[in-house]
Amino acid sequence: MAETRVSRAERQRQTRERLIEVAREMFLAVGYAGTSLDKVAVEAGFSKGAVYSNFAGKEELCMAAxxxxxxxxxxxxxxxxxxxxxxxxxxxxxxxxxxxxxxxxxxxxxxxxxxxxxxxxxxxxxxxxxxxxxxxxxxxxxxxxxxxxxxxxxxxxxxxxxxxxxxxxxxxxxxxxxxxxxxxxxxxxxxxxxxxxxxxxxxxx
Incomplete structure (x- = not known):
């Protein structure tokens, strides 16, 4: 059970880092207004739900980037x-x-x-x-x-x-x-x- 929890935590960390990486590239390329959570999710290979499970919204994602x-x-x-x-x-x-x-x-x-x-x-x-x-x-x-x-x-x-x-x-x-x-x-x-x-x-x- 402990190994499962660690595995899930690791997957969540990797997902969060990937979302930040993609969001950073988008924010820099097209700006804050031009970046949407939908676009970040698609480019990162996740659902929009994955974004919201890691960030409260676009403001928090941009702050992380x-x-x-x-x-x-x-x-x-x-x-x-x-x-x-x-x-x-x-x-x-x-x-x-x-x-x-x-x-x-x-x-x-x-x-x-x-x-x-x-x-x-x-x-x-x-x-x-x-x-x-x-x-x-x-x-x-x-x-x-x-x-x-x-x-x-x-x-x-x-x-x-x-x-x-x-x-x-x-x-x-x-x-x-x-x-x-x-x-x-x-x-x-x-x-x-x-x-x-x-x-x-x-x-x-």
Missing amino acids: LDVIHAEKIRLVQQVFTEETSLEARLKSFVEWSRSGLGEPQWTALEVEFAAVARHNPWVASELVKRHREVRRLIGQLISATIEEADLETTIPVEHVATALLALGAGLGGLRALDPKVDPDVFGVVLAGLVRPRRGTDGAQ
Whole structure:
């Protein structure tokens, strides 16, 4: 009996992952409005009932798809900032990542379209707020660890730096989605301007 339960749980996990994978491709290709649960079910090889047994509706499915995208982006950023290199090298790697990681037209368009749903859906709004706060927390952790290792400090509180960088990233993403020539080097410039050598404990500034 235990083996049957595990088998069912595994099948459900595989079904859920397949639905998210297909939904992600569709949401990116044709947008939130252009994607239907019927189309996702057919493309994934399941019934519409399988979709509803895993997700309450299209909003929850889109949130799950965006979670996968965000997890990938965060993993890459964490990878850049935990490299065994100098701070300057990490900033350079981060800017290089931002050239392809920010402003992807399909991803940016989906983020904007789904954010608009939050105006009329309190659940979407609250879930997006939770995720934005978590991203800011993770950015703050990365900044704190990086500047500590480099014996630097931020010119404003770390949480404010994290908020500023998240806002800058969102804004740059939107701009680059429309105009790929927008230079992402501003990321490194802004971050470099928000840190300074740590003030000595002997009173030196």
